[in-house]
Amino acid sequence: MAEKRRAPDDHVEDLTERHEPKNFKKVRFQLPRHHEGLPEKDSPATDTDDELFERTLRTMHVKERVHDILAAMYYDMHILSWRRNELMQNRIRPWPDLSFYRVQHQEAAWLIDRTMRRAMLAKVGQTSSEDLTYLSKQEAHRVGQFFRRLNLRVFAICAVSEAFRLALCKEDQLVWAVLVNKIAENWASIGTFARSRGLDWQGLLLKYADKDDSLLQQALAPVSDLAEEHPHHRVITNGPAPRKHSHRKPQYEGHLQINIDHNLFNPSYFKDKKDPTIRVPDRDGRCDLCYAERECDCWISHPTLATCLVELVDYPSRGIGVRALTRFKKGEILDQYLGELRPVDYQDDHAYALLHEPKMVEGSPLALISAKRYGNWTRFLNHSCKPSATFLKMTVGKKITMAVQAVRDIDIFEEITIDYGKGYWKNRVCLCGEPDCHSQGATKEETEA
Numbered sequence: 001m002a003e004k005r006r007a008p009d010d011h012v013e014d015l016t017e018r019h020e021p022k023n024f025k026k027v028r029f030q031l032p033r034h035h036e037g038l039p040e041k042d043s044p045a046t047d048t049d050d051e052l053f054e055r056t057l058r059t060m061h062v063k064e065r066v067h068d069i070l071a072a073m074y075y076d077m078h079i080l081s082w083r084r085n086e087l088m089q090n091r092i093r094p095w096p097d098l099s100f101y102r103v104q105h106q107e108a109a110w111l112i113d114r115t116m117r118r119a120m121l122a123k124v125g126q127t128s129s130e131d132l133t134y135l136s137k138q139e140a141h142r143v144g145q146f147f148r149r150l151n152l153r154v155f156a157i158c159a160v161s162e163a164f165r166l167a168l169c170k171e172d173q174l175v176w177a178v179l180v181n182k183i184a185e186n187w188a189s190i191g192t193f194a195r196s197r198g199l200d201w202q203g204l205l206l207k208y209a210d211k212d213d214s215l216l217q218q219a220l221a222p223v224s225d226l227a228e229e230h231p232h233h234r235v236i237t238n239g240p241a242p243r244k245h246s247h248r249k250p251q252y253e254g255h256l257q258i259n260i261d262h263n264l265f266n267p268s269y270f271k272d273k274k275d276p277t278i279r280v281p282d283r284d285g286r287c288d289l290c291y292a293e294r295e296c297d298c299w300i301s302h303p304t305l306a307t308c309l310v311e312l313v314d315y316p317s318r319g320i321g322v323r324a325l326t327r328f329k330k331g332e333i334l335d336q337y338l339g340e341l342r343p344v345d346y347q348d349d350h351a352y353a354l355l356h357e358p359k360m361v362e363g364s365p366l367a368l369i370s371a372k373r374y375g376n377w378t379r380f381l382n383h384s385c386k387p388s389a390t391f392l393k394m395t396v397g398k399k400i401t402m403a404v405q406a407v408r409d410i411d412i413f414e415e416i417t418i419d420y421g422k423g424y425w426k427n428r429v430c431l432c433g434e435p436d437c438h439s440q441g442a443t444k445e446e447t448e449a
Ligand SMILES: C[S@@+](CC[C@H](N)C(=O)[O-])C[C@H]1O[C@@H](n2cnc3c(N)ncnc32)[C@H](O)[C@@H]1O
Pocket: 317, 318, 319, 320, 321, 350, 351, 352, 379, 380, 381, 382, 383, 384, 429, 430, 431, 432
């Protein structure tokens, strides 16, 4: 049987001591003198440390800003579709929720109206620099810039987000240009996210449905409904290259891999018929959330932010992996590793099985979490020899659980990875590509043993 994955004891690596990479170019540290007034375009390269520093800082600032905006856009789309689903299912909460949804929808509709009005006027030759259908010339220029790279469908999806609308009128030109590029690079992800959450962007365009405009008709063309299924029942394949992506359902051994939100326990699998994840006070120590010594009512709330803001993507040669759609902080609990609970000697899951251990007792696993058929997004975390997350044994409320924790800050669009442990790679080859990868140092005999 292949070696089971085991959570490390020392879970959060201290990265403050990490050495700089060898090819890191040192620049003399000095505060920028005219940071705010830096030119929009890169100035010609010079050799002085000050200028190099300023340009590096500017590039970093733009990248950070664009990633902030994109993270906020995914969050906006998530929260608005969440609210909409609640409204549609008649689970209307107190009025502030409703008014938030209405205001956001109204502002998106105004932006679409301005865009459509301009497009209609352009058709009959009536646009000029004095055109008052836009709030400003800048907005008209930027919308034009967006349409040169992308289409009305993506614009309508993005327009739903307040972060996007604010960027359109408030960010400087360089940030806007980089944002449009990034949206173009990730349009498959943005489109899939909107569709799989049931975001109402087509509704914004419907009142123009009778207009004879090819872009509009293209945007309103029916698309298959992804919102009926769980978002993690969809994998984006072929990467984000324009018009090359498609979707597939995650399958293993010919079965759809079903999403669950708690471990499945079947007493008949266990000799004593008891759920091995029930907390035992003297064995499992304090609750990791409230530090109570005895049973408490804590739980890891579900869904976590990560459940809502990650996507499944096909990575060449490693299969499905997980991409972050927001920024996560070092130490953040991303989710719990879930699956069917099986006895430790269960032999039938060679890819997804994780040993379930209590945090205080080393080397005595209580069960095995088999996620090959039932599990959540965490089962798709690929291995890296320099991972961004780790398994963490926790005691929470009435249960013990295997959580997944970020071991460093994770940026939006980064793949989230975890260390499966050296044992997992005894008879397999790791393709993580890290310079210190286990498999690179292993001899042929070791990997084929
Ligand atoms: C827990 S699953 C991860 C999700 C998996 N990629 C999938 O498509 O379902 C573990 C399997 O993913 C693949 N995998 C994950 N990380 C890998 C890596 N660094 N190198 C090669 N294969 C990897 C291996 O096939 C491994 O058995």
